[in-house]
Amino acid sequence: MSIETGLSGKVAFIQGGSRGIGAAIAKRLAAEGAAVAITYVSAADKAQAVVSAIEGAGGRAIALKADSADAGVLTAAIRTAVEKLGRLDILVNNAGVLAVAPLDQFSLGDFDRTLAVNVRSVFVASQEAARHMNDGGRIINIGSTNADRMPFSGGAPYAMSKSALVGLTRGLARDLGPRGITVNNVQPGPVDTEMNPDSGDFAEMLKGMMALGRYGKANEIAGFVAYLASAEAGYVTGASLSIDGGFSA
Incomplete structure (x- = not known):
């Protein structure tokens, strides 16, 4: 089976696919033959650029505006994707937010949104996707190595939200x-994206914590996701798998 047709005939829904890791995943799954639906919140131009890139390469893709914090909007987007693309085989829960602040200044609003997007949306999307998904489907959550190691202050709610995915993944697998x-x-480590560039304020500090001494690339995460979406990964489930350059080693 060739890399171009490994997911031929499959349909993937990707929460948060307009940029960074999500965009790389969308393009990779499409390159392997899947039709792809991506969601975005505000970056309509970037979402359309992803769709155009996939279509330009001969693939099929749609972009749907949906705030993952809104359960009704998110479930409606999944239903729309099924209606437009005909089925659902792969769900990638990539939407995420990061708020960092000293403990005594961390707002409950930021705390609640962190949980709504990073945890609740994963449950909501998985629940709705399971209603439409064919047997033998794939659900892939994008967590973080911060579930295992939080090396700086101010990120406790984020670390908690990503730790919650470990248990949720195990339960859903059952x-x-x-x-x-x-x-x-x-569970990616630091990845070079617009939101977390390898030249950012904390980049050198983070690089010093990694065995490989460098940030990851979005395409490297996408390749890992593509494997988990494939038939070859049919015996892998309930697992939290780090791809972090040795950040947690």
């Missing part, structure tokens, strides 16, 4: 295992 649907959690 719930959906009888249908042959696998559920896994990918």
Whole structure:
């Protein structure tokens, strides 16, 4: 089976696919033959650029505006994707937010949104996707190595939200295992994206914590996700898998 057709005939829904890791995942899954639906909140131009890139390469993609913090909007987006693309085989829960502040200044608003996007949306999307997904489907959550190691202050709610995905992934794997649907959690370390560039304020400090001494690339995360979405990964489920350059080594 060639890399171009490994996911031929499959349909993937990607929460947060307009930029960074999400955009790289969308393009990779499309390159392997999947039709792709991505969501975005405000960056309509960037979402359309992803769609155009996929279509320009001969693939099929749609972009849907949906705030992952809004359960009704998110479930409606999944239903729309199924209606437009005909089915659902792969769900990638990539939407995420990061708020950092000293403990005594961290607002409850930021705390609640962190949970709404980073945790609740994963449950909501997985629940709705399972209603439409064919047996043998794939759910892939994008967590963070910060679930295991939080090396700076001010990020406790973020670390908590990503730790929650570890347990949620295990539970969902049990719930959906009888249908042959696998559920896994990918935990990237620092990745060079617009939101966290390898030349940013904390970059050198973070590089010093990694065995490889460099940031990851979005395409490297996308390749890992593509494997978990493939038939070859059919025996991998309930796992939290780090791809972090040795950050947690």
